[in-house]
Amino acid sequence: MMLPLPAGDFKAYLFDCDGTIVDSMPQHYTAWRQALDEWGCEFPEELFYAWAGRPTADIVAALNEQQRLNMPLEAVIARREALYQQLLPSAAGIPGVLHHIDDAHGRIPFAVVSGSTREAVTASLGALGILDRFDVLVCAGDYTRPKPDPEPFLRAAELLGVPPEACLVFEDADLGIESATAAGMAAVRVPQPRQG
Known part of the structure; x- marks a missing residue:
C-alpha cells in the first residue's frame, strides 16, 4: 500500500x-507483559496503545503510581529491553x-x-x-x-x-x-x- x-x-x-x-508494537507489548507479570503489574493492551510514544521510564512510573506498586525502574526497563531484543527478529x-x-x-x-x-x-x-x-x-x-x-x-x-x-x-x-x-x-x- x-x-x-x-x-x-x-x-x-x-x-x-x-x-x-x-x-514492532506486538513484540513491544509481549515484552512489556512478560516483564510486568514478574511484578504482578497489569498493563491492558488498550492502555499500551493509548500510551504509545511515551518513554519507557514514564510508563513504569505511571504504572507504579496507578497500581500502588514499587517496581524498580532500571530493573524493569532492562528486563523489558532484553525481552524485546529476543522478540525483535519476528518484527517486520x-x-x-x-x-x-x-x-x-x-x-x-x-x-x-x-x-x-x-x-x-x-x-x-x-x-x-x-x-x-x-x-x-x-x-x-x-x-x-x-x-x-x-x-x-x-x-x-x-x-x-x-x-x-x-x-x-x-x-x-x-x-x-x-x-x-x-x-x-x-x-x-x-x-x-x-x-x-
Missing part, C-alpha cells in the same frame, strides 16, 4: 520508529513507510524521533538493515519533555538544520501526531497493521 503524502516541498522526513517504520517493516524511505533516501535527510531507548531503536532499524539511512536519532533521554510536547520533533529538526515547517512527520500514535502538530510540522498518519 502506497502511503499518500501531503503536498509540500519538504526538506526532511522525521519518523517515529515503533509502529511507523517497524511493525511497514511497507508503505519503507517505500518512502527507499524513494527519498539520498535526496533529503531523515531522523527517527522515538519514545523508545536508543538501544531499542538501533536494534529495530538494524534488524531491517536500514540504520545507516538515518542522519539523526532522537530517543528517550535526548529530550526533557516527551510527546505530545513538540520538543522531540523540534530537537530533530534542529539537529538536521531544517526549519520545523519544512519537516514531514510519519507517525502512528495520537501522542506523536499531537507532538508534530505542536511543532508546526505536517504529519502523515501511518495506519497500524492491527487496525488494517
